[in-house]
Amino acid sequence: MxxxxxxxxxxxxxxxxxxxxxxxxxxxxxxxxxxxxxxxxxxxxxxxxxxxxxxxxxxxxxxxxxxxxxxxxxxxxxxxxxxxxxxxxxxxLDADALVVVAGPEPAAAIDGLDLRVVAVDPEGRRGTVTARRAGKRTGLDAEVHGETFTRPDTRMDGEFAVRLGGGFGGEFAVRLGGGVGGESVGRAGGGTVEGTVAPTDGRTARETVFVTPIAVRPLDTxxxxxxxxxxxxxxxxxxxxxxxxxxxxxxxxxxxxxxxxxxxxxxxxxxxxxxxxxxxxxxxxxxxxxxxxxxxxxxxxxxxxxxxxxxxxxxxxxxxxxxxxxxxxxxxxxxxxxxxxxxxxxxxxxxxxxxxxxxxxxxxxxxxxxxxxxxxxxxxx
Structure with a gap:
């Protein structure tokens, strides 16, 4: 060797x-x-x-x-x-990338990338991957640029939350637009979300993690x-x-x-x-x-x-x-x-x-x- x-x-x-x-x-x-x-x-x-x-x-x-x-x-x-x-x-397979996933809630660092992704688990089972919205526990993965975030193509119903990395936490006021309107900290009735994120502690909001939850559809073994x-x-x-x-x-x-x-x-x-x-x-x-x-x-x-x-x-x-x-x-x-x-x-x-x-x-x-x-x-x- x-x-x-x-x-x-x-x-x-x-x-x-x-x-x-x-x-x-x-x-x-x-x-x-x-x-x-x-x-x-x-x-x-x-x-x-x-x-x-x-x-x-x-x-x-x-x-x-x-x-x-x-x-x-x-x-x-x-x-x-x-x-x-x-x-x-x-x-x-006709794929651009392969990720290893494990556990009941698989995740991978592929958020915001336009790639055809295949996943493989520790048993060698493969599956196709699609990004999915997080549940109530983790909220919606939002891209936060400086003090604003924009997701003009994202449709949401029910509860959502802006999740911030880099050590930020606590409550965040969110001003909603695109047919939703008003200000909220946790609920949108549907529509396109465009708005301003204002941390209540006065610090600048900044997203630091490019990780999204994914759903894996079984493909083969x-x-x-x-x-x-x-x-x-x-x-x-x-x-x-x-x-x-x-x-x-x-x-x-x-x-x-x-x-x-x-x-x-x-x-x-x-x-x-x-x-x-x-x-x-x-x-x-x-x-x-x-x-x-x-x-x-x-x-x-x-x-x-x-x-x-x-x-x-x-x-x-x-x-x-x-x-x-x-x-x-x-x-x-x-x-x-x-x-x-x-x-x-x-x-x-x-x-x-x-x-x-x-x-x-x-x-x-x-x-x-x-x-x-x-x-x-x-x-x-």
Missing amino acids: NLELSSEAVEFGLQAARALRAAGGDDLVQRAETDPTTRHTTIAAVLERLGAWDLSPRRDPIELEAAAALCRSAGYWAIPYPVAERLSRPAD RGADDLALALVLPCWTLLGMLDRAMELAGDHVLVREQFGRRLADFQSVQFQLTDAEVERKGVEMLARYALWSIQTGQPDAVADALAARLAVLEAAEIVFRVAHQVHGAVGFCDETTLSWLSRHSLPLRRLPLGITGTEDLLTRRIGARGLAGPFSDPRGA
Whole structure:
């Protein structure tokens, strides 16, 4: 087993990172929050020019590695676009993207994207996906731009609520138009909703999560081969986020001073960063092993993918915790890149399952026989 990606894949990932930097870099995720259409006009356009959707990760081992490198570069810039999901699309279906779903209320980070999406569950059952309105518990997913939101094509009946991310909560007054009229905090009799959202606490409303509940219509049970790829490529996206988090933490401790000394000079800070880096490097090795498992058609490819996901989720908890600790309170402010990176890692870390759910799924899949690994069987490496 070769632990390194091919030179072609590495170069493709570097070119992708440079292209995304030239297109806006860190500004891409910030612009997408205020104007989600930039995900099509800017991000998707850059990926199209790179030839991202011409990759065939299911057919060619080198292109699979290139797809992983691309996902890592997308994660580095926290690109709010389903790169891994599009690269995982089934070869035998007319679809643009593939998402893994689990649980009675499946959800995916596909809100506002005009894509033909197929879902696969942990049992390999596939289904078509349509976005649906949330129930009373979560309310209607609304796009909030600055202090206004507009959904001119959305028809609503009954109760609704504006759900805000980024730490906002509480009651919100909503002025309704388009035949509804008046002001309300929770009920519309039908019609088109256009209005102003005014947080009662005086803060500016801003939507920060591109996640929507979805309904899955059963399609077939031939998705076993899809599952491993759809689990592994998002791991590479999250790995790119961990790369950036460690880089940001390292840069911060080199310039920030406390008690007349750089943070980097404190031994406790050095220990924290070392622990986080060990986690990141270990995940990189497991992600490469899971990729090799798919490339060589290993029978435990899905189990290896689940193990890689579990490892990257656990590493993300440590890396982001350490990065936030060394940044201090400023790490939670949107003036810092870490705040955006950390927040936009959450859909990847929570969907389709978090740490506990992934661990349970892996345990039930492998039973008592355990996992293979890079050093388990020299004859198969």
